[in-house]
Amino acid sequence: MKVISAHAMQEIDRRAIKEFGIPGHELMENAGRRCTEEIVAAYGGDGGKRAVVFAGKGNNGGDGYVIARHLLERGWQVQVIVLARREEIKGDALISLVLLPDDILCFCPEEGELTSRYHGDIQAADLLVDALLGTGLNHELRGVYREAVALINRAPGRVAAVDIPSGIHGTTGSVMGQAVRADLTVTFACAKLGHVLYPGAEHVGRLVVADIGIPQQVSETAVGYEFLDECQAAALAMRRARTAHKGNCGHCLVVAGSPGKTGAAVLAANSAVRAGAGLVTLALPEQLHQIAEVKTTEVMTVALPALENGFLAAQARPVIEGLLAARDVLALGPGIDRHPETVALVHGLLESATLPMVIDADGLNAIAEDRSVLQRRAPQTVVLTPHPGEMARLHGAPIPDVAAVRIAVAQEFARTHGVYLVLKGARTIMVAPNGLTAINGSGNPGMASGGMGDVLTGIIAALLAQGYPPWNACRLGVYLHGLAGDLVAGEQGEIGMTASDLMERLPRAFNRLLNRQQTRSLNSGQRSII
Numbered sequence: 310m311k312v313i314s315a316h317a318m319q320e321i322d323r324r325a326i327k328e329f330g331i332p333g334h335e336l337m338e339n340a341g342r343r344c345t346e347e348i349v350a351a352y353g354g355d356g357g358k359r360a361v362v363f364a365g366k367g368n369n370g371g372d373g374y375v376i377a378r379h380l381l382e383r384g385w386q387v388q389v390i391v392l393a394r395r396e397e398i399k400g401d402a403l404i405s406l407v408l409l410p411d412d413i414l415c416f417c418p419e420e421g422e423l424t425s426r427y428h429g430d431i432q433a434a435d436l437l438v439d440a441l442l443g444t445g446l447n448h449e450l451r452g453v454y455r456e457a458v459a460l461i462n463r464a465p466g467r468v469a470a471v472d473i474p475s476g477i478h479g480t481t482g483s484v485m486g487q488a489v490r491a492d493l494t495v496t497f498a499c500a501k502l503g504h505v506l507y508p509g510a511e512h513v514g515r516l517v518v519a520d521i522g523i524p525q526q527v528s529e530t531a532v533g534y535e536f537l538d539e540c541q542a543a544a545l546a547m548r549r550a551r552t553a554h555k556g557n558c559g560h561c562l563v564v565a566g567s568p569g570k571t572g573a574a575v576l577a578a579n580s581a582v583r584a585g586a587g588l589v590t591l592a593l594p595e596q597l598h599q600i601a602e603v604k605t606t607e608v609m610t611v612a613l614p615a616l617e618n619g620f621l622a623a624q625a626r627p628v629i630e631g632l633l634a635a636r637d638v639l640a641l642g643p644g645i646d647r648h649p650e651t652v653a654l655v656h657g658l659l660e661s662a663t664l665p666m667v668i669d670a671d672g673l674n675a676i677a678e679d680r681s682v683l684q685r686r687a688p689q690t691v692v693l694t695p696h697p698g699e700m701a702r703l704h705g706a707p708i709p710d711v712a713a714v715r716i717a718v719a720q721e722f723a724r725t726h727g728v729y730l731v732l733k734g735a736r737t738i739m740v741a742p743n744g745l746t747a748i749n750g751s752g753n754p755g756m757a758s759g760g761m762g763d764v765l766t767g768i769i770a771a772l773l774a775q776g777y778p779p780w781n782a783c784r785l786g787v788y789l790h791g792l793a794g795d796l797v798a799g800e801q802g803e804i805g806m807t808a809s810d811l812m813e814r815l816p817r818a819f820n821r822l823l824n825r826q827q828t829r830s831l832n833s834g835q836r837s838i839i
């Protein structure tokens with residue numbers, strides 16, 4: 310599903326009106342009619358129900374007037390509360406307002422009056438229509454708007470939001486002080502970033518994207534982002550040839566681990582096995598070699614030169630380079646810590662290794678110490694998988710500053726340094742070096758526990774080793790990781806989920822995507838490939 314920013318939607322509206330000559334009030338009429346159809350389908354079309362429509366002073370409110378008119382025609386009892394003075398309503402919204410009977414309109418621009426005069430009506434409504442603010446939201450909610458949102462959220466009736474729940478920023482998904490919690494949101498032409506990014510995504514309820522007559526060439530050419538759902542992820546999964554053997558399913562080298570963090574190394578290596586790599590070698594500090602031998606079965610292990618304290622030494626570089634000659638992908642960083650010799654090793658490998666690399670954890674912190682190493686690197690595909698803290702270090706800014714604009718930060722970093730960037734979090738962001746951007750739709754808060762990142766590193770490395778193009782490996786890998794987490798949550802709940810639990814579900818997650826492909830081809834009348 311394509312998602313766009315609030316600004317891109319304003320541009321779509323502008324082009325539809327200016328370049329294609331579609332009158333704005335016609336778009337508003339279509340928007341209001343489509344909202345009404347969805348409301349009636351969800352909450353009943355047989356009349357006799359009560360609706361209170363909350364309208365702001367802009368065009369979102371205008372959509373609300375159209376909805377009010379259509380609900381009246383269908384026999385609903387309707388009251389419209391406008392949070393402005395009548396003379397403040399202008400343009401297309403005014404065209405829709407004048408079509409409403411005066412006796413259902415209340416103008417309520419001042420804080421306090423709403424609660425004192427309309428509390429009873431609001432409590433008695435079967436449906437509250439939130440047409441306060443849409444893509445024009447540009448500052449925190451205050452005064453009577455804040456009061457209205459609180460009243461809507463406390464009322465027992467169902468809530469239908471027009472375009473986006475009021476108070477949610479259409480581009481960042483943030484709550485601007487206070488925001489409506491809707492049961493149903495009907496948006497127009499395309500979903501907006503604010504519908505899928507948290508915390509906005511939790512306010513939307515069921516999302517319907519309605520066609521309001523905007524020409525396809527306008528909405529298709531708008532700059533957008535890919536929201537990765539199960540259907541799109543399934544399309545990325547490749548079936549294995551019946552003649553496959555371990556030699557052509559790729560060999561991953563995982564360089565990881567330091568004292569106290571053998572688990573990170575083992576998780577990354579075992580996850581590469583579970584994500585389908587033909588062969589996996591785990592190379593780790595010599596002091597940890599025996600432990601890794603005990604904790605792994607399918608994975609081969611190699612002892613690397615290490616300092617006395619067990620951190621990877623610079624002399625490990627020629628040994629690793631020797632191993633790389635017969636490997637397809639290098640996964641570097643889980644649990645390696647930040648010793649200066651280890652940092653030098655990461656820099657050295659970036660400069661010499663010419664095969665695809667997935668770099669995580671302290672591998673990223675090593676890059677953050679000298680970002681210019683990314684410019685000096687040998688020509689190779691590099692996938693970086695930071696969490697917000699690592700992203701902030703890479704970017705050189707405090708975490709809250711990065712969190713507020715995470716998509717923009719990820720895009721800038723990926724473009725500037727020519728890397729694939731996977732910025733982890735609720736709704737992981739993926740960016741290709743050319744700026745293509747995807748937002749992951751799978752996963753749950755149970756995955757907020759240690760080791761999950763190591764698993765993701767192993768998955769993406771395994772997909773690259775199996776021949777997935779890097780952009781597909783990033784998107785499929787991230788989706789599979791979240792889907793495996795969702796499978797764990799479905800079986801045992803979110804709390805107490807471990808990275809090992811998730812890793813064990815990877816084959817099932819993969820299989821679910823492949824089965825979905827098969828169902829699709831059966832449904833479309835094609836012969837299934839069994």
Ligand SMILES: NC(=O)C1=CN([C@@H]2O[C@H](COP(=O)(O)OP(=O)(O)OC[C@H]3O[C@@H](n4cnc5c(N)ncnc54)[C@H](O)[C@@H]3O)[C@@H](O)[C@H]2O)[C@@H](O)CC1
Pocket residue numbers: 322323326333336337338340365366367368369370371372441442443444445446447448449450451454471472473485497521
């Ligand atoms: N031609 C178009 O542009 C169309 C627009 N449509 C609707 O119009 C909406 C966009 O309309 P507008 O651009 O008029 O914007 P909105 O109706 O979202 O709000 C804009 C008004 O609210 C004020 N405002 C912004 N933030 C506020 C806050 N926190 N508290 C109080 N007031 C605040 C602004 O100063 C402005 O007066 C869309 O979301 C959609 O619902 C649809 O009718 C389809 C066609």
Ligand SMILES: [K+]
Pocket residue numbers: 369439440441442443470471472473474475
């Ligand atoms: K709204």
